[in-house]
């Protein structure tokens with residue numbers, strides 16, 4: 286064999302390896318996400334949530350996907366800044382006070398998720414992490430209810446809904462990891 290044919294053969298082997306590697310796993314990953322999501326109380330929300338993050342395609346264990354879900358849930362509480370800005374815009378209105386209540390609640394949830402839940406998860410205390418995430422989850426409804434009490438339309442419904450849904454799925458996924 287000349288060196289040219291050797292490298293052509295090598296290139297073909299590499300190509301074959303790549304296509305075998307790339308195509309079937311991509312499908313397997315989507316299946317794996319679906320199978321994992323079916324173990325939660327809301328597979329639709331779970332699937333939409335995890336599929337929106339490209340990292341999920343590389344998740345090979347339930348632990349990986351739960352870790353990604355937690356990061357997604359944590360990213361929602363970073364909206365506390367958006368809520369603070371909205372409160373400033375509504376200065377002097379009843380909405381301002383309510384937004385400040387929501388803001389405080391999200392700051393608390395930020396601490397719960399980013400510190401406590403993350404720590405519990407890292408120490409494999411999945412039941413503990415699930416409890417913390419479930420506690421943070423109520424912030425979404427609490428904020429929506431605060432606007433109902435003052436009979437005003439909530440300007441943060443989108444954030445609140447994501448909070449409720451994503452924390453719900455994350456807590457469910459943590460429960461899946463709890464040894465039976």
Ligand SMILES: *[C@@H]1O[C@H](CO)[C@@H](O)[C@H](O)[C@H]1NC(C)=O
Pocket residue numbers: 326327329330450
């Ligand atoms: C899942 O969540 C969506 C959006 O919040 C909701 O409309 C749907 O009823 C939920 N499904 C279940 C089975 O709880």
